[in-house]
Amino acid sequence: MKKILALSFIITSFQLLSAQEATTRKDTLQGGLRPERSCFDVLHYDLNIKVNPDEKSIVGFNDIAFKVVENTSKIQLDLFDNMQIDSIVFNSKKLNYKREYNAVFIDFPIALNANTNQSVKFYYSGKPIVAKNAPWDGGFIFKKDKNGKPWIAVTCEGIGASLWYPVKDSQSDEPDFGATIKVAVPNGLMDVSNGRLIGSEDLKNGYTRWDWEVKNPINTYSITVNIGDYINIHENYKGLDLDYYVMRYNETAAKLHFEEVKPMMDCFQSKFGAYPFPEDGYKLVETPYLGMEHQSAVAYGNKYVNGYLGTDRSGTGIGLLFDYITIHESGHEWFGNSITSKDTADMWIHEGFTCYTESVYVECQYGSEKAQQYINGCKKNIDNLIPIISAYGVNKEGSTDMYEKGAMLLNTLRHIVNNDDKWWKMLLKYSETYRHKIIDTKTVVNFFNTETEMNLTPVFNQYLRHSAIPKLELRKTKGKLEFRWKTDEARFDMPVDVKIKGKKIRLNPTNTWNKTKYSINKIGDVEVQTNDFYIDID
Numbered sequence: 001m002k003k004i005l006a007l008s009f010i011i012t013s014f015q016l017l018s019a020q021e022a023t024t025r026k027d028t029l030q031g032g033l034r035p036e037r038s039c040f041d042v043l044h045y046d047l048n049i050k051v052n053p054d055e056k057s058i059v060g061f062n063d064i065a066f067k068v069v070e071n072t073s074k075i076q077l078d079l080f081d082n083m084q085i086d087s088i089v090f091n092s093k094k095l096n097y098k099r100e101y102n103a104v105f106i107d108f109p110i111a112l113n114a115n116t117n118q119s120v121k122f123y124y125s126g127k128p129i130v131a132k133n134a135p136w137d138g139g140f141i142f143k144k145d146k147n148g149k150p151w152i153a154v155t156c157e158g159i160g161a162s163l164w165y166p167v168k169d170s171q172s173d174e175p176d177f178g179a180t181i182k183v184a185v186p187n188g189l190m191d192v193s194n195g196r197l198i199g200s201e202d203l204k205n206g207y208t209r210w211d212w213e214v215k216n217p218i219n220t221y222s223i224t225v226n227i228g229d230y231i232n233i234h235e236n237y238k239g240l241d242l243d244y245y246v247m248r249y250n251e252t253a254a255k256l257h258f259e260e261v262k263p264m265m266d267c268f269q270s271k272f273g274a275y276p277f278p279e280d281g282y283k284l285v286e287t288p289y290l291g292m293e294h295q296s297a298v299a300y301g302n303k304y305v306n307g308y309l310g311t312d313r314s315g316t317g318i319g320l321l322f323d324y325i326t327i328h329e330s331g332h333e334w335f336g337n338s339i340t341s342k343d344t345a346d347m348w349i350h351e352g353f354t355c356y357t358e359s360v361y362v363e364c365q366y367g368s369e370k371a372q373q374y375i376n377g378c379k380k381n382i383d384n385l386i387p388i389i390s391a392y393g394v395n396k397e398g399s400t401d402m403y404e405k406g407a408m409l410l411n412t413l414r415h416i417v418n419n420d421d422k423w424w425k426m427l428l429k430y431s432e433t434y435r436h437k438i439i440d441t442k443t444v445v446n447f448f449n450t451e452t453e454m455n456l457t458p459v460f461n462q463y464l465r466h467s468a469i470p471k472l473e474l475r476k477t478k479g480k481l482e483f484r485w486k487t488d489e490a491r492f493d494m495p496v497d498v499k500i501k502g503k504k505i506r507l508n509p510t511n512t513w514n515k516t517k518y519s520i521n522k523i524g525d526v527e528v529q530t531n532d533f534y535i536d537i538d
Contacts, residue, residue: 023394029076029103030160031344031395033172036076036105040066042168043117045179049165050207051227053150053186056142058083059125062166065175066119068112077104078162078169083126085166090120102162102169122166129163131155134289135299139163143288145228145247150189152227153287153299158344158397161220169220172342172438178214178280185210185227192226192245194218194297195280214296215279217436219340222295226285237262241281250286250304257304258284260326267364268334268357271424272431276338284326291325293332293354300325314377318362318370331357339434345390346441347397348464352388352406359407375411376531378404388464389441399467408534409463415532416459416495417452418506426451458489463534471536472496472509474523481518481526485509486538496535499527 042064049060064077079085080102088095088106096107112118131139131154138159145151154164162169180198183191184207195214202208214223231251233244242261246254261284269275275282280296290309292299302309302325312319335357336350355378363371381404388405390398399405414423430447445460462470466488475482481500485492493510500518508514520526528537 023391023396026101027394027396029101030078030162030169032393033170034076035070035072036074037168037170037173039068039070039072040075040112040118040168041069042066042173042175044175044177045167045223046182047165047179047223048182049225050184050209051152051191051225053142053152053189053227055127056130056140057125057127058164061121061123063121064119064166064168065117066168068114068116068118071111071114073108073111075106075108076168077106077120077122077166078102078160079104079122079124079166080129080160080163083124083128083164086123086125088120088122090118095120102160104166124166128154129159131289135292141288145288146249147229149229150186150227151229151247151288152225153289154225155289155292155299157221157292160395161223165223167220167223171219171221171340171344174217174219174340174438176217178216179218179223181212181214181223181225183210183212183225183227184208188229189227190230190245192230192283192285192297193224194222194295216277216295218295219337222293222297222337224292224294224297224299226287226297226299228286230286233258237265240265240275240278243281243283244285245283246286253304254286257323258326260323261330263365264327264330264361267361268331271360271364271427272334272357273428273435276333276435282330282333284330291329293329293336293350295333295337298326298329298333300329302326312377313381314374315380316373316377318366318374318377321366322358322361324358327358327361328354331361334431338436339431340438342438342440343392344395344397345392348388348402348406349439349441349444351402352409355403355407356410359411372411372531375407379408379534382408384467384469386467405463405469405534409460411532412463412494412534413448413456413459415497415529416454416456418495458487458492459494462487462489462492469535470494471538472528473538474526474528475513476520476523477515479519479521481516481520482513483507483509483516484513485511487511494533496533497529499529500525504529 044065046063098105129139134141135155138156141153143151156163160169161167181193185191191210193212195212198213199211230245231248235242277296283297284300285297287299287301290301307320308324331354335353341349359371359375362374382401386399388398388402390396417423471486495508
């Protein structure tokens with residue numbers, strides 16, 4: 001697994017009330033880290049399956065190599081209970097197991113000693129869940145392309161990779177040495193999975209197996225299959241392999257449209273460091289659904305138009321200057337795939353930073369003024385109804401505000417820092433420090449506290465652990481400006497910039513009223529810089 005840094009914050013029952021109400025035993029089995037999970041560390045997955053498009057079925061096995069961390073005679077793997085377990089084999093012998101919901105508790109005939117390497121071969125079959133509204137609900141997608149040929153894909157972020165293959169279904173553990181994904185599909189079709197194509201074989205039974213290899217650690221929900229009549233467009237850009245697998249009839253459109261990848265790579269590598277998975281290359285794979293951040297095989301279904309299916313999520317017009325899916329889902333290669341949250345409750349670490357990459361790309365291409373317009377336009381998508389961070393250990397994400405509100409938090413931090421050169425160096429250091437690591441919110445907060453030499457913990461807590469954003473209260477007393485913060489967090493002392501009579505001034509409010517020397521005729525004389533700081537004003 002990637003190195004896990006720090007422990008998750010302990011959240012108060014008040015903050016978790018809504019999430020706890022919905023918590024079940026099934027949730028804790030999927031989201032928790034009980035001894036049967038924490039006793040071993042996955043080293044490698046060798047997934048070998050056959051997909052039957054007519055039956056919408058899978059049959060095959062996953063050979064799971066792992067290192068024993070603590071002495072044990074039982075481990076937990078996961079496979080959705082609608083899928084059949086054919087057998088689980090260890091040292092050529094079938095093992096006993098017990099199923100509880102989607103958890104599979106496997107008993108070994110001997111004790112497995114710590115610091116030894118072991119493996120089990122998990123044979124299975126069945127018809128996986130079919131997605132009704134991919135990528136939001138998760139599952140397999142069985143469709144036809146324009147020529148009537150099968151076009152198949154899967155997406156499982158959130159719901160869990162165990163919906164279609166046996167796996168340790170926890171973001172806390174990724175295979176140290178990557179994975180091989182071998183997928184047999186009917187002749188005339190191709191499977192495109194993560195990493196690099198290392199070969200294909202005609203199985204002489206109407207199927208061809210396509211073999212892919214991932215050399216880096218990988219999120220289990222990122223492991224994927226894409227089956228269709230694909231054609232490959234290959235380029236090498238500044239030493240990085242770029243591959244686009246698209247429907248045969250979209251080759252011309254793809255060649256032109258994906259030129260955007262080159263300036264995107266220039267931008268992201270300058271701001272966030274080198275592409276995290278050069279050994280596995282970078283791919284965009286056309287899919288019959290909108291998109292998903294599958295590592296080194298980014299799913300693309302935005303129909304070769306700019307914006308979000310041709311619309312602008314910011315409402316400014318700037319969102320139509322780039323392809324939202326290409327930019328956003330590729331940004332996840334740095335934030336989500338390289339840097340991964342230990343628990344789904346902390347998914348803002350993926351989505352907030354990645355949403356911010358959209359404005360970073362705009363800034364690289366069109367300048368900081370348009371970037372600020374874009375990111376502030378996206379504020380209209382924020383609800384501020386429930387906290388971004390949810391309950392830990394139950395496989396629950398918090399509010400969808402993790403996207404735009406997470407990005408606005410970062411934009412606010414940038415202006416707290418108040419030094420762009422320092423900010424970009426800080427963001428680069430963050431990306432490089434936690435490259436290929438699994439972290440939690442506390443790790444993020446500690447990093448920015450250290451780098452800024454400020455106590456930003458109350459700031460992070462207010463934006464992430466409460467639904468309301470900070471409210472700046474202003475009043476005039478004897479002709480002078482007074483101000484304070486109204487927040488859920490105690491001892492909240494975030495700086496904020498205002499303009500008074502055209503002059504920019506930095507205020508340092510706290511939760512108590514602060515008097516100033518600034519004379520005003522009315523509160524309207526104070527122009528709070530709300531494009532730089534995501535706050536309310538009273």
